Amino acid sequence: MNPEQPEPQDEDRPQSQGEGRSESQGKDRSDERGKDRPEERGAPVGRRVLLGTLGLGALGVFAAPALQRGLEGFLGSAADKDPTGLTGLLPNGGGFRYYSVASSVPHKNATNYRLTVDGLVDRPGSYTLDDLRALPQTRMVKDVQCVTGWRVPDTPFEGVRLSRLLDAAGVRPSAGAVRFTCFDGTYTESLTLDQARRSDVLVALRMQDKDLGHSHGGPVRLYVAPMYFYKSAKWLSGITVTEDVKPGYWEERGYDVDAWVGRSNGRDDEPTS
Numbered sequence: 001m002n003p004e005q006p007e008p009q010d011e012d013r014p015q016s017q018g019e020g021r022s023e024s025q026g027k028d029r030s031d032e033r034g035k036d037r038p039e040e041r042g043a044p045v046g047r048r049v050l051l052g053t054l055g056l057g058a059l060g061v062f063a064a065p066a067l068q069r070g071l072e073g074f075l076g077s078a079a080d081k082d083p084t085g086l087t088g089l090l091p092n093g094g095g096f097r098y099y100s101v102a103s104s105v106p107h108k109n110a111t112n113y114r115l116t117v118d119g120l121v122d123r124p125g126s127y128t129l130d131d132l133r134a135l136p137q138t139r140m141v142k143d144v145q146c147v148t149g150w151r152v153p154d155t156p157f158e159g160v161r162l163s164r165l166l167d168a169a170g171v172r173p174s175a176g177a178v179r180f181t182c183f184d185g186t187y188t189e190s191l192t193l194d195q196a197r198r199s200d201v202l203v204a205l206r207m208q209d210k211d212l213g214h215s216h217g218g219p220v221r222l223y224v225a226p227m228y229f230y231k232s233a234k235w236l237s238g239i240t241v242t243e244d245v246k247p248g249y250w251e252e253r254g255y256d257v258d259a260w261v262g263r264s265n266g267r268d269d270e271p272t273s
Contacts, residue, residue, distance in 0.1 A: 122170030
């Protein structure tokens with residue numbers, strides 16, 4: 001990997017030797033039906049709150065796992081309101097820490113979440129969280145590999161195969177790619193149509209056998225098992241079928257568009273699938 005490239009912080013990092021995991025995601029919306037309405041952004045965390053959070057984070061390194069789990073919700077909430085990103089440096093419960101390339105990310109739940117499918121399709125549509133949960137679910141357990149080198153083995157993901165949503169929408173013959181947008185208003189990703197139709201590409205609703213929380217890109221994220229984790233966009237809100245692949249957030253900053261584990265970005269990691 002080119003050392004001048006920025007480190008892609010759209011991913012979870014494993015917590016090891018005092019290092020947490022980080023994630024991020026999302027880009028603008030396309031001109032899709034059911035476009036998310038603008039939402040109020042969180043205010044920056046005050047100096048006293050941030051200093052207190054730093055102290056708690058340091059304590060979490062040495063505390064028992066139960067205490068770390070108790071800190072997870074607090075740190076995630078604080079990071080959501082912290083545009084400086086400093087709280088993203090703190091260890092978090094469960095081996096994860098929150099990170100976003102946006103200054104703050106609105107929260108979505110079953111009452112206000114919508115996933116739109118549009119573009120070069122015959123039947124554009126919109127799915128609620130309950131709609132997605134009612135569809136057949138696929139569970140897979142794969143290693144997660146970051147382009148910066150860390151790997152988390154045997155991570156369960158569960159959700160709807162992306163190919164099922166594409167088939168339901170009726171992809172037109174002129175289509176060749178799929179573009180993903182996210183409700184953080186910043187992150188985007190793309191796949192070729194053939195890549196998107198793979199059986200190991202999910203619109204994921206669960207991770208580690210739990211519903212996806214906000215800090216991990218919930219309630220819905222993309223999961224592209226055979227590619228580096230920056231392809232697995234968090235806070236997924238739009239699936240748009242297009243003619244050609246358009247580079248995503250990190251690809252515009254130097255990373256490979258085709259991000260096969262071990263066969264891209266100058267890396268030779270073992271494949272994850």
